[in-house]
Amino acid sequence: MQELNEKELSFVARFFRRGLFDPARAWKRFRAANALRSGYGRPVWGYALACACAVALIGLFLFTRESRRWTTTTVAQTVQELQLPDGSRAVLAPGATLSFHRHGFGRRDRELRMEGTVYFSVERNEALPFEITAGEGFIRVLGTRFQVATDETGTRVDVVDGRVFFSASCPETGGIVLTRGKHAELAAGAAAPRFCPADSPNPAGWATHSYQYDNTPLTDVLRELGAQFGCTLSTADTDRRLTGQFEGEELDEIVFLIEEALGIQIEINTL
Amino acid sequence: MNANAAIRELFFLHYRPLCLYALHYLKDADAVEDVVQEAFTAYWQRHGDDAPDNPKSYLYAMVRNRCIDALRRAGRDPEQVRAEDAAGVIEDSQAEERAELEARLWAAVERLPGKRRELLLMSKRDGMSYEAIAEATKLSVNTVRNQISRALQALRSGLNPDHSADLHSLLLYF
Numbered sequence: 001m002q003e004l005n006e007k008e009l010s011f012v013a014r015f016f017r018r019g020l021f022d023p024a025r026a027w028k029r030f031r032a033a034n035a036l037r038s039g040y041g042r043p044v045w046g047y048a049l050a051c052a053c054a055v056a057l058i059g060l061f062l063f064t065r066e067s068r069r070w071t072t073t074t075v076a077q078t079v080q081e082l083q084l085p086d087g088s089r090a091v092l093a094p095g096a097t098l099s100f101h102r103h104g105f106g107r108r109d110r111e112l113r114m115e116g117t118v119y120f121s122v123e124r125n126e127a128l129p130f131e132i133t134a135g136e137g138f139i140r141v142l143g144t145r146f147q148v149a150t151d152e153t154g155t156r157v158d159v160v161d162g163r164v165f166f167s168a169s170c171p172e173t174g175g176i177v178l179t180r181g182k183h184a185e186l187a188a189g190a191a192a193p194r195f196c197p198a199d200s201p202n203p204a205g206w207a208t209h210s211y212q213y214d215n216t217p218l219t220d221v222l223r224e225l226g227a228q229f230g231c232t233l234s235t236a237d238t239d240r241r242l243t244g245q246f247e248g249e250e251l252d253e254i255v256f257l258i259e260e261a262l263g264i265q266i267e268i269n270t271l
Numbered sequence: 272m273n274a275n276a277a278i279r280e281l282f283f284l285h286y287r288p289l290c291l292y293a294l295h296y297l298k299d300a301d302a303v304e305d306v307v308q309e310a311f312t313a314y315w316q317r318h319g320d321d322a323p324d325n326p327k328s329y330l331y332a333m334v335r336n337r338c339i340d341a342l343r344r345a346g347r348d349p350e351q352v353r354a355e356d357a358a359g360v361i362e363d364s365q366a367e368e369r370a371e372l373e374a375r376l377w378a379a380v381e382r383l384p385g386k387r388r389e390l391l392l393m394s395k396r397d398g399m400s401y402e403a404i405a406e407a408t409k410l411s412v413n414t415v416r417n418q419i420s421r422a423l424q425a426l427r428s429g430l431n432p433d434h435s436a437d438l439h440s441l442l443l444y445f
């Protein structure tokens with residue numbers, strides 16, 4: 001077994017900066033500088049074509065938006081927090097899109113359209129319900145905290161706090177009312193949503209930065225954190241269970257707290 | 272394997288060790304990244320489709336020559352810098368092995384949870400005692416000791432991936 005050599009460790013520690021000497025980042029720089037084909041065979045002009053299409057689509061999108069007077073926020077790579085004109089807060093996951101009326105939102109209506117995954121913290125206003133159209137789903141609330149996620153398979157709602165009405169956008173039957181901790185799903189093409197167990201204990205943890213566990217198997221905890229932070233987490237103590245609330249914006253902080261709580265070691269492997 | 276795939280594999284395999292290798296000469300992280308990029312670019316321009324027999328040694332030689340040039344331009348004696356650093360001149364192959372070891376250590380430090388990494392760096396980089404770290408971080412001395420001990424354990428596992436895999440398999444059986 002190779003032992004740690006104090007001299008090499010001191011040298012690494014002396015110069016260590018997170019993200020420095022990252023081969024993936026450096027490779028992008030090298031590839032750009034040398035006009036290499038990206039990946040394995042996809043030519044650079046493919047990107048140029050994709051960019052041109054994207055520009056054309058954005059132009060069309062902007063034109064449409066202008067004509068309908070909708071304000072649209074699209075998130076490409078990072079989580080983005082948005083303060084809405086009525087004081088409500090929306091946190092958009094990467095790739096999400098949110099639109100609302102440029103003039104009148106919060107005064108005449110509180111209507112939104114969205115795609116992707118968005119967490120909402122809604123200011124209470126009984127006179128103006130907060131209404132979301134997401135895929136084939138329709139959500140109405142007065143004031144609460146919840147997450148809506150939509151993709152080609154359907155629309156899902158997770159309630160963190162309060163009450164949420166959830167139905168199909170063209171309802172043939174009535175909708176359902178979800179309360180704190182409940183999860184419901186409207187499958188693509190379905191007439192109405194149905195209650196079902198959430199995929200993980202804290203589906204909106206990425207936006208609330210709060211993770212609550214109640215005798216949860218540690219393997220489930222690590223799977224949830226890994227999925228939300230884009231990495232894999234592993235431990236030798238797979239039979240342990242976790243109870244408690246852990247708050248933090250960075251995975252390292254949360255992992256540290258869990259390690260301290262259980263006296264175990266957790267390995268973070270970036271993908 | 273086509274030329275693009277080959278240079279990509281070479282790049283991902285040797286980029287970080289080459290940076291650590293150059294860091295012993297230049298002691299400047301930004302300059303190091305530039306030198307290693309230049310070396311890969313020159314390698315690609317000369318040998319795009321026709322790789323030399325030993326591309327690894329070739330790359331190390333290119334990086335070493337560029338470091339020496341950079342030191343000469345800065346008015347420093349490369350031999351002196353090298354001797355000071357290695358506590359005696361070491362063979363090229365030893366320097367390459369050392370760079371690979373340091374690259375594995377670097378990756379293992381990067382994988383540590385943030386707080387644990389911070390405590391380790393305070394100890395190994397800043398030379399602080401456990402007591403001083405405890406005072407600075409408002410943690411108990413015991414926690415600091417435990418965390419640094421676990422960090423070192425994780426680094427050892429990072430240097431010995433096969434051993435950790437064996438250990439993991441054993442744990443699955445017991």
